[in-house]
Amino acid sequence: MANRYHQHFTVSWDQLHRDVRELCHRLVERDFKGIVAITRGGLIPAALIARELNVRLIDTVCISSYDHMNQGGLDVLKGVDHDGEGWLLVDDLVDTGKTARKVREMLPKAHFVTVYAKPEGRPLVDQYLTEVAQDCWIQFPWDMGIAYVEPLVDQVKR
Numbered sequence: 001m002a003n004r005y006h007q008h009f010t011v012s013w014d015q016l017h018r019d020v021r022e023l024c025h026r027l028v029e030r031d032f033k034g035i036v037a038i039t040r041g042g043l044i045p046a047a048l049i050a051r052e053l054n055v056r057l058i059d060t061v062c063i064s065s066y067d068h069m070n071q072g073g074l075d076v077l078k079g080v081d082h083d084g085e086g087w088l089l090v091d092d093l094v095d096t097g098k099t100a101r102k103v104r105e106m107l108p109k110a111h112f113v114t115v116y117a118k119p120e121g122r123p124l125v126d127q128y129l130t131e132v133a134q135d136c137w138i139q140f141p142w143d144m145g146i147a148y149v150e151p152l153v154d155q156v157k158r
């Protein structure tokens with residue numbers, strides 16, 4: 001439900017890029033056969049991680065669940081034909097853990113990372129960079145645009 005979110009954490013492209021690079025520092029010593037990105041949110045971190053770790057083999061698990069802030073049923077549109085052994089599994093965030101739980105069932109041996117993690121979903125991933133409160137909606141740069149902002153004096157005194 002949308003109303004379980006009481007705060008916003010806005011992530012810019014720059015911030016996301018810095019965060020993904022920081023996560024890569026913690027992954028660079030490991031060797032991966034390839035990356036499995038969980039669509040769609042995992043695609044951008046996966047591309048950035050692939051660049052840093054020089055990984056060229058990239059696959060997807062395609063999931064449909066949230067309609068903006070409302071979580072519906074979880075549909076797996078595409079899976080993979082292995083158990084994830086030696087693969088890096090990437091999503092942008094874990095929230096309730098519903099998506100992560102489903103994908104973990106499909107790829108139990110993958111090394112699962114997200115950039116952001118909320119407390120409910122955190123135990124389902126092997127590594128994440130930043131913890132965010134459960135009632136906080138993470139606003140990603142691909143869901144935003146640059147907009148005009150009225151001068152403060154006009155907002156306050158009008």
Ligand SMILES: O=P(O)(O)OC[C@H]1O[C@H](OP(=O)(O)OP(=O)(O)O)[C@H](O)[C@@H]1O
Nearest residue numbers: 039040041065066094095096097098099
């Ligand atoms: O832990 P959960 O409560 O399952 O939420 C986390 C999932 O929700 C978001 O995906 P979403 O379903 O919004 O689709 P998208 O990646 O296509 O934007 C996010 O990218 C995670 O995959």
Ligand code: HPA
Nearest residue numbers: 066095136137138139140
């Ligand atoms: O906090 C969030 N931000 C963006 N997408 C999401 N999907 C589940 N939780 C979130």
Ligand SMILES: [Mg+2]
Nearest residue numbers: 039040041042
């Ligand atoms: Mg997603």
